[in-house]
Amino acid sequence: MKSLLIVILNFIALVIMPVVAQAQQSLVQDPVAFEKEHFTKRCGGQASFGDGFATERDINNDTLTDIVVNEGEITCKGEKGPDCTDEGCPYNFYIHVAEGGYILVATAQIYSYDFIQRFGNMVLVMKMHPHYCDRTDGDPCEITVRVRGVKFVTVSKK
Template sequence: MKSLLIVILNLITFVIMPATALAQQSILQDPVAFEKEHFTKTCDGQVSFGDHFATEQDINNDTLTDIVINEGEITCKGEKGPYCTDEGCPYNFYVHVAEGGYLMIATAQIYGYDFIQRFGNMVLVMKMHPHFCDRTGGDPCEITVRVRGVKFVTISKK
């Protein structure tokens, strides 16, 4: 009887959990408007967005324009970059999908990034806190990633 109950619970978990995960991955028509609405509510309407809050660029080499949101460009209740720490500021990466709309594929706490060409593909070189490269101090860690479809693939860390 116990083993039958365990089997039923496992089946329920395998059926329900993927649906829950999929619900968290919803496609947005306008991620910039979505993010601005979120922070307007969070900051009780006392919010402004800097010129580099949203950057449009093709980060996954599919010719569709993607969007990168820099939360360091938010001023909330008079405080610039309220979600930034000594590890950098949150950046949200949205990929434009062929079906229409945008899918958030990653959030990273970084100091910034460069978008450069390597071996014929554009890649992100993210500047991050040294502990992301297993160091306790020194220069920022540089993690180079290529975005393939809707996934970040790490190429190198230094």
């Protein structure tokens, strides 16, 4: 009886869990409007967005234009970059998928980022707080990632 119950629970978990996981990655039709609406509500209608708030760029080398949102370009109730700290500002990375719409695939607390070409592919070099490279001080940590599909793959840290 006990083993039958375990089999039933395992079956339910196998059927339900993929549906739950898929729901967490829902498509957003317009990430810029989505983010602006969120911060406008959060800031009680007193939000403004700088020119560098949203950047369109193909970050995963699939020829579709993706979007990077820089929360440091938000002014909320007179405070610029309300979620920025000494570790940088939150950046949200949205990947444009072939089915239509965008998926938020990563949020990173970074100082800045650059796109450079390495071995024929564009890679993302993020400048981050030194502790991300297991250092306590000194120059910012540089983490290089290649975005494959909807996954960030770390290439190097220095």
